[in-house]
Amino acid sequence: LISAPSSPGLYVVHIAAEMAPVAKVGGLGDVVTGLSKALQKRGHHVEIIVPKYDCMQYDRMLDLRALDAVVESYFDGRLYKNKVWVGTIDGLPVFFIEPLHPDKFFWRGQFYGEHDDFRRFSFFSRAALELLFQSGKRPDIIHCHDWQTAFVAPLYWDLYAPKGLDSARICFTCHNFEYQGTAPASELASCGLDVQELNRPDRMQDNSARDRVNPVKGAVVFSNIVTTVSPTYAQEVRTAEGGKGLHSTLNLHSKKFVGILNGVDTDEWNPATDAFLEVQYSFNDLQGKAENKRAIRRQLGLSSANASKPMVGCITRLVPQKGVHLIRHALYRTLELGGQFLLLGSSPVPHIQREFEGIAKQFQNHGDIRLILKYDESLSHRIFAASDMLIIPSIFEPCGLTQMIAMRYGSIPIARKTGGLNDSVFDVDDETIPFQFRNGYTFLNADEQGANGALERAFNHYNNDPQSWQQLVHKVMNIEFSWDPSASQYEELYLRSVARARAAR
Ligand code: ADP
Numbered sequence: 001l002i003s004a005p006s007s008p009g010l011y012v013v014h015i016a017a018e019m020a021p022v023a024k025v026g027g028l029g030d031v032v033t034g035l036s037k038a039l040q041k042r043g044h045h046v047e048i049i050v051p052k053y054d055c056m057q058y059d060r061m062l063d064l065r066a067l068d069a070v071v072e073s074y075f076d077g078r079l080y081k082n083k084v085w086v087g088t089i090d091g092l093p094v095f096f097i098e099p100l101h102p103d104k105f106f107w108r109g110q111f112y113g114e115h116d117d118f119r120r121f122s123f124f125s126r127a128a129l130e131l132l133f134q135s136g137k138r139p140d141i142i143h144c145h146d147w148q149t150a151f152v153a154p155l156y157w158d159l160y161a162p163k164g165l166d167s168a169r170i171c172f173t174c175h176n177f178e179y180q181g182t183a184p185a186s187e188l189a190s191c192g193l194d195v196q197e198l199n200r201p202d203r204m205q206d207n208s209a210r211d212r213v214n215p216v217k218g219a220v221v222f223s224n225i226v227t228t229v230s231p232t233y234a235q236e237v238r239t240a241e242g243g244k245g246l247h248s249t250l251n252l253h254s255k256k257f258v259g260i261l262n263g264v265d266t267d268e269w270n271p272a273t274d275a276f277l278e279v280q281y282s283f284n285d286l287q288g289k290a291e292n293k294r295a296i297r298r299q300l301g302l303s304s305a306n307a308s309k310p311m312v313g314c315i316t317r318l319v320p321q322k323g324v325h326l327i328r329h330a331l332y333r334t335l336e337l338g339g340q341f342l343l344l345g346s347s348p349v350p351h352i353q354r355e356f357e358g359i360a361k362q363f364q365n366h367g368d369i370r371l372i373l374k375y376d377e378s379l380s381h382r383i384f385a386a387s388d389m390l391i392i393p394s395i396f397e398p399c400g401l402t403q404m405i406a407m408r409y410g411s412i413p414i415a416r417k418t419g420g421l422n423d424s425v426f427d428v429d430d431e432t433i434p435f436q437f438r439n440g441y442t443f444l445n446a447d448e449q450g451a452n453g454a455l456e457r458a459f460n461h462y463n464n465d466p467q468s469w470q471q472l473v474h475k476v477m478n479i480e481f482s483w484d485p486s487a488s489q490y491e492e493l494y495l496r497s498v499a500r501a502r503a504a505r
Helices: 027-041 117-134 146-150 152-163 185-191 215-222 231-236 247-252 287-300 324-336 350-362 377-386 402-408 419-424 448-464 466-477 484-504
Strands: 011-015 045-051 062-075 078-089 092-099 141-145 169-174 209-213 225-228 257-259 311-317 340-346 369-372 389-392 412-416 441-443
Touching: 011 027, 011 117, 027 045, 027 092, 027 141, 027 484, 045 117, 062 092, 062 117, 062 185, 078 117, 092 117, 117 141, 117 146, 117 152, 117 185, 141 146, 141 152, 141 484, 146 152, 146 169, 146 215, 152 169, 152 215, 169 215, 169 484, 185 209, 215 247, 225 231, 225 484, 231 257, 231 419, 287 340, 287 377, 311 324, 311 377, 311 402, 324 340, 324 350, 324 369, 324 448, 340 350, 340 377, 350 369, 377 402, 389 402, 389 448, 402 412, 402 419, 402 466, 412 419, 412 448, 412 466, 441 448, 448 466
Parallel strands: 011 045, 011 141, 045 092, 141 169, 169 225, 225 257, 311 340, 311 389, 340 369, 389 412, 412 441
Antiparallel strands: 062 078, 078 092
């Protein structure tokens, strides 16, 4: 196996279920890659361990090869072999674990949503630690993400630190507290964790069912550092309304819990170099943006009779969290206001997918609206570039990336004031906020009036004062949304935690 690094910075290993662009479902994938690249630039040695899914984008990897050594890991009372692959993604060294288990855990044609997700990811968490242990790696920080790799925290302290893999502090980032991965307590035994010891109210027992364990709660309890993806969301999840059952646990562990706003991968999301676009552009050449708007109208068969008609985009997973009823409302309201609407979204929820397919059909020949109900990376870039506004009416939003990406592409966000949206979108008309920070339109109430108010103010601005709108576009395209400020906050947390551990030794 590959030897340990000797760089002067920290040695950080991310263990995660997603990594952009090869295995991305949502923001988690973007964060793992964006944060890792920023940490690497700051002089740290970063490695990533992900499952080897069959449905990854293999064409985006460099030098993928299988290692000679096989890693054996425990599951269901016996040892299973894992083939380990190594490759480079965006300059980052990545290890892929392929379990040689008859259930073919990551050979399912999709990342999540399988009946045995708890088994698949608890297996992976253990195999990832086993890889570190068997290869003699001595990371300073093991950073796990979301419930799928939350098992790493109790596994590390209960099984691996006693065996000698004891160099690391554990950092856990929860990207969305809605997904906690709870399961019957007995299922924990498969990966070798002690059900008796862990199914206790102060450890992994779910706060609302005594016979169930909660991996996210386990990671909150067992990690040295716990983060989530924005300061406002960190506050929200500490309340009974926002915590999805974990607020008391988070309050108990509040000393190690912080919210750090995500950044954006500014190499991936840069209109000046974006190869997906018809024409690249920058803030001082907005002709290119207009060209992209023309191109998408042509490609999707939208009317170009009125070139300056405002175009509203929406790029999202269609799940209740994202305010699907408000998205639906915004689409009709945009038409009434004389705009064009482009929705790119797909839903894992069959009735929501069906409902939007119905709307798509209703408007299939309409000149001002198009619904594209699938995941499409290339089209997402082209919509960010073509749209004048992007609507994000989330009910809750841990961080949200699309508002920040939109701004980099000169599309003005219209967002509900919640979570990370509240930390990154500041209303143009809010005089309590210093002018230089105002960058979009926001609304508080998660209802049609709320959304209408913001949408109408944005349309008035766009239609009645084009010059000032242009200035706003300039301003938002110049806002710093890179990973660097966030990575420096993670770095500080890592360093403090490592220093505390060294002092204690
Ligand atoms: P979440 O992680 O809750 O899905 P975020 O706003 O944090 O939401 O991240 C969403 C990411 O996924 C963004 O990069 C966005 O562009 C992308 N995305 C969402 N839906 C689609 C889609 N249908 N096609 C392409 N990209 C999408």
